Amino acid sequence: MFKDLTKILAIDVEKCTGCRNCELACSIHHTGTFNPRRARIQVIKEERKDLVVPIVCLQCESPLCEKACPNGAIQRNEFGTLYVNNEVCIGCQNCVAACIYGGIEIDPYTRKAIKCDLCGGDPACIKACDYGAITFVESSPKGRLQRAKGVEVLSQIFEASFAEAEE
Amino acid sequence: MTFPYKGYAGQYLDIDLSKGKVLKRKMEEEWARLYLGGTGVAAKILWDRTGPKTNPFSPQNIVVVGTGPLTGVMFSPSGRFMFASKSPLTGVWAESHAGGFFGPEMKYAGVDFIIFNGRSPKPVYLFLRDGKAELLDASALWGRETAETTDMIREQHKNPEIETAVIGPAGENQVLYSCIIVDYYRAAGRTGIGAVLGSKNVKGIAASGSLGLEAYDMEKYLAANEGEMEKLNDPLWKESLSSLRRYGTTDLVAIINEIGRLPTKNHWTGFYEDADDIGPEAIATKFRIAQEACHGCAIGCKYIYKIMDGPFVGGPAGGPEYETLMAFGSNCMNNDLASIIHLGTKCDLLGLDTISCGKSISFAMDLWEQGILTEKDTGGLDLSWGNVDSMVQLVEMIAKREGLGRLLSKGVRKAAEKIGGDAWKYAVHVKGLEASGQDPRAHQSVGLTYATNVRGADHLRSLSSLEELGYPEIVTQRFGEEKTEAILDIMSPRHKGELVWDMEDLYAIVDSAVICKYGTMWPPVFYFDTFSNVITPLTGMKEWSDPKYVRRTAERISHLRRAFNHRLGITRKEETLPKRLLQDPMPTGPSKGGLPDLAEMLDEYYDFRGCDRETGYPRKEKLLELGLDYVAKDLEQRKMLR
Ligand code: SF4
Ligand code: SF4
Numbered sequence: 062m063f064k065d066l067t068k069i070l071a072i073d074v075e076k077c078t079g080c081r082n083c084e085l086a087c088s089i090h091h092t093g094t095f096n097p098r099r100a101r102i103q104v105i106k107e108e109r110k111d112l113v114v115p116i117v118c119l120q121c122e123s124p125l126c127e128k129a130c131p132n133g134a135i136q137r138n139e140f141g142t143l144y145v146n147n148e149v150c151i152g153c154q155n156c157v158a159a160c161i162y163g164g165i166e167i168d169p170y171t172r173k174a175i176k177c178d179l180c181g182g183d184p185a186c187i188k189a190c191d192y193g194a195i196t197f198v199e200s201s202p203k204g205r206l207q208r209a210k211g212v213e214v215l216s217q218i219f220e221a222s223f224a225e226a227e228e
Numbered sequence: 229m230t231f232p233y234k235g236y237a238g239q240y241l242d243i244d245l246s247k248g249k250v251l252k253r254k255m256e257e258e259w260a261r262l263y264l265g266g267t268g269v270a271a272k273i274l275w276d277r278t279g280p281k282t283n284p285f286s287p288q289n290i291v292v293v294g295t296g297p298l299t300g301v302m303f304s305p306s307g308r309f310m311f312a313s314k315s316p317l318t319g320v321w322a323e324s325h326a327g328g329f330f331g332p333e334m335k336y337a338g339v340d341f342i343i344f345n346g347r348s349p350k351p352v353y354l355f356l357r358d359g360k361a362e363l364l365d366a367s368a369l370w371g372r373e374t375a376e377t378t379d380m381i382r383e384q385h386k387n388p389e390i391e392t393a394v395i396g397p398a399g400e401n402q403v404l405y406s407c408i409i410v411d412y413y414r415a416a417g418r419t420g421i422g423a424v425l426g427s428k429n430v431k432g433i434a435a436s437g438s439l440g441l442e443a444y445d446m447e448k449y450l451a452a453n454e455g456e457m458e459k460l461n462d463p464l465w466k467e468s469l470s471s472l473r474r475y476g477t478t479d480l481v482a483i484i485n486e487i488g489r490l491p492t493k494n495h496w497t498g499f500y501e502d503a504d505d506i507g508p509e510a511i512a513t514k515f516r517i518a519q520e521a522c523h524g525c526a527i528g529c530k531y532i533y534k535i536m537d538g539p540f541v542g543g544p545a546g547g548p549e550y551e552t553l554m555a556f557g558s559n560c561m562n563n564d565l566a567s568i569i570h571l572g573t574k575c576d577l578l579g580l581d582t583i584s585c586g587k588s589i590s591f592a593m594d595l596w597e598q599g600i601l602t603e604k605d606t607g608g609l610d611l612s613w614g615n616v617d618s619m620v621q622l623v624e625m626i627a628k629r630e631g632l633g634r635l636l637s638k639g640v641r642k643a644a645e646k647i648g649g650d651a652w653k654y655a656v657h658v659k660g661l662e663a664s665g666q667d668p669r670a671h672q673s674v675g676l677t678y679a680t681n682v683r684g685a686d687h688l689r690s691l692s693s694l695e696e697l698g699y700p701e702i703v704t705q706r707f708g709e710e711k712t713e714a715i716l717d718i719m720s721p722r723h724k725g726e727l728v729w730d731m732e733d734l735y736a737i738v739d740s741a742v743i744c745k746y747g748t749m750w751p752p753v754f755y756f757d758t759f760s761n762v763i764t765p766l767t768g769m770k771e772w773s774d775p776k777y778v779r780r781t782a783e784r785i786s787h788l789r790r791a792f793n794h795r796l797g798i799t800r801k802e803e804t805l806p807k808r809l810l811q812d813p814m815p816t817g818p819s820k821g822g823l824p825d826l827a828e829m830l831d832e833y834y835d836f837r838g839c840d841r842e843t844g845y846p847r848k849e850k851l852l853e854l855g856l857d858y859v860a861k862d863l864e865q866r867k868m869l870r
């Protein structure tokens with residue numbers, strides 16, 4: 062029915078310098094403005110711990126966001142990538158709460174959900190990253206492993222902050 | 229009507245601290261067209277609002293916080309912004325830039341410029357959020373170190389995305405070379421603007437914004453931008469760029485020591501025998517843990533360190549730059565690298581400029597060696613060269629202005645005046661600003677740069693790296709075949725007046741745009757055409773596509789800043805060098821015997837600048853040609869026009 066999802070974004074946090082150029086590029090591509098807060102990729106920083114992690118949709122095999130949406134706004138586009146249909150999204154934030162990876166967010170301007178659509182197969186963020194921290198990998202087991210490495214750091218941060226919260 | 233030019237947020241804040249009022253105003257079109265942004269616009273505002281009688285610590289002094297059209301719009305490296313004021317350290321033009329993320333954030337929050345006027349009756353900080361701007365109570369932040377201040381502000385607003393520019397205890401205590409710390413460890417370091425904010429009871433600024441910025445013609449702008457990025461990726465710069473990425477500015481310790489220009493022992497010489505101990509490899513192997521970059525920057529010269537053991541356990545935090553390694557290292561004869569890193573971070577936390585602070589300490593160490601300062605004066609501190617314990621204590625004492633720290637908190641010029649006798653011979657400064665990490669005895673044009681820099685002895689207004697790094701193609705392109713050889717000869721004064729004049733104008737635009745010096749100063753990728761390529765599609769200001777217009781604007785800005793200083797008493801007499809750098813031949817190292825031919829270079833510089841050789845004052849026709857009629861009129865009344 063749909064074209065196969067063949068590629069996903071993998072992030073190498075070791076290479077990331079936290080420059081936020083990926084955010085800028087994403088916002089230009091999707092909004093025609095320079096506005097990192099409207100980017101589909103978000104660089105999370107904790108300077109005091111030297112943590113810098115770009116967070117972006119993982120293009121899950123069984124997407125929690127899609128399941129959580131009461132309106133069916135999260136749909137597959139012609140490339141088979143999940144995207145948010147702006148016409149249908151009501152900005153209820155159920156998807157934001159559902160995604161445990163922080164991959165989907167509310168656009169501060171439209172108040173509707175936004176997530177990475179892989180730029181239709183030609184990711185702007187990859188071109189903008191001068192440090193080679195973002196790559197486009199096959200959605201094969203190996204590619205998913207690469208992606209998982211990025212997520213690992215993420216879960217470490219969350220664990221750390223959970224632990225702190227509990228203390 | 230909204231502001232017609234894109235790339236700008238379109239608004240500035242005129243803040244009356246005394247009344248606690250924040251006035252939002254539409255950006256002035258004339259500012260953008262005639263002065264672009266950053267230092268250019270700040271010069272116009274400071275010229276208009278201050279005068280010869282303005283006491284730097286009085287409510288009448290102002291602090292301008294400025295971005296430029298290129299701040300935060302993806303041009304690499306454009307994560308920068310600046311502060312300007314009348315300096316409490318030097319009494320003349322004050323300007324200091326910083327990278328990081330605050331500048332773009334300020335624009336995304338809706339503001340291009342902030343003008344702080346007056347004095348707040350109680351501690352406040354300015355909070356910017358999507359078009360909103362308010363002065364909030366800072367009494368709980370007062371007295372805190374800079375990192376803690378940022379933590380607390382983020383906590384207060386439950387928003388980790390907030391970026392900050394804050395002062396530390398040093399600024400509150402009005403140490404004359406207090407800096408402003410941006411995003412934890414970037415610094416608007418020089419000329420003491422942190423102390424001016426302190427005198428106004430302003431702890432800092434915090435911003436978080438999602439308003440975004442537009443381009444006049446996005447497609448054309450991105451294409452022009454791409455063209456400039458291609459220049460950056462030219463194999464010609466590969467070496468410089470990969471060094472910046474790998475070591476940041478720490479590589480300069482090795483490069484500069486090799487040519488005998490590394491200030492050592494309070495600028496006594498330019499060669500440090502133990503340079504390897506504090507150099508790039510030592511840092512990279514022992515302490516560096518990650519690379520960092522400012523907003524949207526493809527160069528990425530920043531790094532994070534961590535010290536795992538020993539007396540100076542610390543980090544992760546931003547690692548020291550070349551200047552800090554020089555100021556607390558070679559110039560104090562201190563080869564204990566961990567201690568230098570520690571001192572750098574301590575200065576960041578207390579809000580001290582590492583250059584002026586380190587140089588004030590090396591000055592005191594020199595006086596100790598000469599027997600001019602004794603235990604009686606130091607309160608028992610032993611100021612022998614490289615005494616790390618004393619250095620650590622002194623930094624704290626300076627920030628608190630206690631004991632000897634009180635004297636040194638005034639900088640070397642004022643401290644030398646207080647001490648009297650021969651002390652002035654060891655005070656290495658121009659116009660009251662402690663010299664940065666260069667030496668004109670090993671690099672002629674540095675002498676002219678130091679002498680003419682509107683903020684004092686510092687490289688950042690006009691340093692030429694062309695002869696230092698040797699880029700013959702670039703020199704020929706810019707100055708012509710027949711001058712190439714002389715310009716490339718680092719110890720020849722020939723054509724250096726023209727060279728420094730040209731650099732000063734180039735940096736005037738760089739500092740107005742506002743972008744980083746990396747990419748223009750080192751390596752010399754961007755030139756005037758860069759700006760005529762990108763400014764028009766970004767902003768829609770048609771005149772900017774004319775390279776001649778760009779140059780004329782640059783000259784206008786340079787002259788306006790110079791005029792600001794003339795009005796405060798600066799003439800050729802003050803545009804000079806300290807005795808040590810002008811009269812004492814380099815005693816050791818690769819540049820042994822070197823001395824700058826300052827007078828010859830100054831003459832040529834004044835000719836190119838359109839100034840009178842005898843006084844340094846501008847010629848009337850020059851100012852009129854640049855559209856600075858109001859400046860000409862003012863200077864004429866003061867008999868400062870030729
Ligand atoms: S552009 Fe690359 S280096 Fe910069 S923040 Fe994004 S992933 Fe990191
Ligand atoms: S692939 Fe495109 S949409 Fe996804 S984060 Fe990158 S720039 Fe944004």
Ligand code: SF4
Pocket residue numbers: 305306307327328520521522523525526527528529530744745746
């Ligand atoms: S070159 Fe360095 S200082 Fe300049 S913007 Fe890039 S990271 Fe920042």
